[in-house]
Amino acid sequence: MSTVRLLVLGSILRKGISHGYAVFSDITSWRADTWTNVKPGSIYHALDKLESQGMIRSVNSEINVKLGPSRKEYAITQKGGSEFIALLESALVSVDIQQLSVGIAFMDMLPRQRAIGLLQQCRIALERSIHFLKSLPTDERPTDPSKHPELVGIWVNYVENEAATTERILVNVQAGKYEFKSDLLEGE
Amino acid sequence: MSTVRLLVLGSILRKGISHGYAVFSDITSWRADTWTNVKPGSIYHALDKLESQGMIRSVNSEINVKLGPSRKEYAITQKGGSEFIALLESALVSVDIQQLSVGIAFMDMLPRQRAIGLLQQCRIALERSIHFLKSLPTDERPTDPSKHPELVGIWVNYVENEAATTERILVNVQAGKYEFKSDLLEGE
DNA sequence: GTATATCTAATCAAATTTGAATACCAGAGG
DNA sequence: CCTCTGGTATTCAAATTTGATTAGATATAC
Known part of the structure; x- marks a missing residue:
């Protein structure tokens, strides 16, 4: 999607x-x-x-109605x-x-608790992905590109970084940072 | 592309x-x-x-000729x-x-020096990108998604991580790691 | 020996994305 | 007042991607 x-x-x-x-x-x-x-x-x-x-x-x-064509x-x-x-x-x-970013951009349209739940799911998925990537065999003289240590390294890094980022956001959201649509209804 | x-x-x-x-x-x-x-x-x-x-x-x-349809x-x-x-x-x-990954997967088809040059260019582009991203204004109560600190944060992180990864690969390649097509011709 | 699952191999229609082009309007400069 | 530039707004053909489907061959299991 x-x-x-x-x-x-x-x-x-x-x-x-x-x-x-x-x-x-x-x-x-x-x-x-x-x-x-x-x-x-x-x-x-x-x-x-x-x-x-x-x-x-x-x-x-x-x-x-203004400016330029209709x-x-x-x-x-x-x-x-x-x-x-x-x-x-x-x-x-x-x-x-890319998708996660857009999700973050609009997360305040969900109830805060829902956003937290989803981000937690995301965390878990990222952990699984890290685990999988780390399990891949590598080879210093790779026969095919998939075994190239740097290639696997790129993706481990990428996903680990994303996991850390997600975790940070999660913590902030849980700590009550940022305004959520739901906050207006219940809180105040 | x-x-x-x-x-x-x-x-x-x-x-x-x-x-x-x-x-x-x-x-x-x-x-x-x-x-x-x-x-x-x-x-x-x-x-x-x-x-x-x-x-x-x-x-x-x-x-x-074997196995399954032609x-x-x-x-x-x-x-x-x-x-x-x-x-x-x-x-x-x-x-x-994604593109960089595929590039890494096949970089050994280039002369080592050429790969090094390109990765250096990539490094520079990433630095520029980091600089740009860090210059974006953010707002704790953003009026539009672009100003969301977490959103900008995601991308700063992402690009910084990629820069670090590229640097690491660059160092390894410069240090003579991995076999390049060109190595067979000159070296040995 | 025969159904059935699985692996090999490719095709196709439908959906989406790209890239370029079109057209409208306002203001600036001559 | 006329032309040029630049911002506003959309369209469209061509290229690509998706997702589902088809289909041959072999292995398995009963």
Whole structure:
């Protein structure tokens, strides 16, 4: 699963009503040179797809009429809301750093406890992955690339680093850092 | 650029003559649960494309006739050899860990000095990336996801880790570790 | 000896992504 | 007022990737 749908739904949700170009500039402004190399084409495709699936519906808030050619504006439907949550939850347990990142970006849309639970699951998955990677045989004069010590090393490092990062976030979230949607309802 | 072409060319080069399924099992056996989630379809597509571009040509070494349905076998052409080198060099300077990994897997097909040069370039690019990421503003109560400290943190960590890994490999390669194609010609 | 699982090998339609192109509008400079 | 530049907004064809399916051959188990 790529992150485009999640990014698009999240971006629209944050704004209430949005359109392709706004989603695009949102997303690219969030870029860190590294993650999210999402191209405009993918976004418009995702929008069409999401609309045809009833996840978003087009609205026309004539409010924002200004600048340049006309836009198609969208809002999230109920179904789209559920889809967003589903995608978000699966991103937050992902071992893939791109997905995990997007999950972190939107984790505050979940109840804090739920986010904690998912991050813990993620931790466990990462541990398993480390264990697996460390079990791979290596060879200083590898017959095939898979046995190259540096190659295995890269991935052990990568996953260990991600595990540490996840752990740190988990600790912060558990300690009450950052504002979660749920905090507003119960706390205060 | 994805890594499929590089992986396919590299796999065929290592074997001399190969076919789709062999490339596929090669690649998946090299998997580390993490990288290279390359599906069969992509490989066969890449093979067709590479053949139509004259990078590989089909041969039939009736030598390996055994087991299961019949295969289409391929060998690398001169043009394909150059393409392989080009892809390999660009992978070795990539900041993307998937690409860098594949680059490491095949770096021994370059002269040692060339690999060192490319890894140094990669190091520099990573430093620049770290510098950029660290310059991004963050906010404990972020208005948009890009300012989330954890999100920026993930990427700083990720790139720093990759820089450290690259440095380590560089040191090893400079110290004469691993066998490079070029070593056989000059050394000994 | 015969069903059945498993490994080998490839294909294909559908979905997605890429990259380039198009078009609209506003402001700046001559 | 006219043209050029740059930001806004979307579209589209072509390329690639995905996921499921097909299918041959061999081994296994009954």
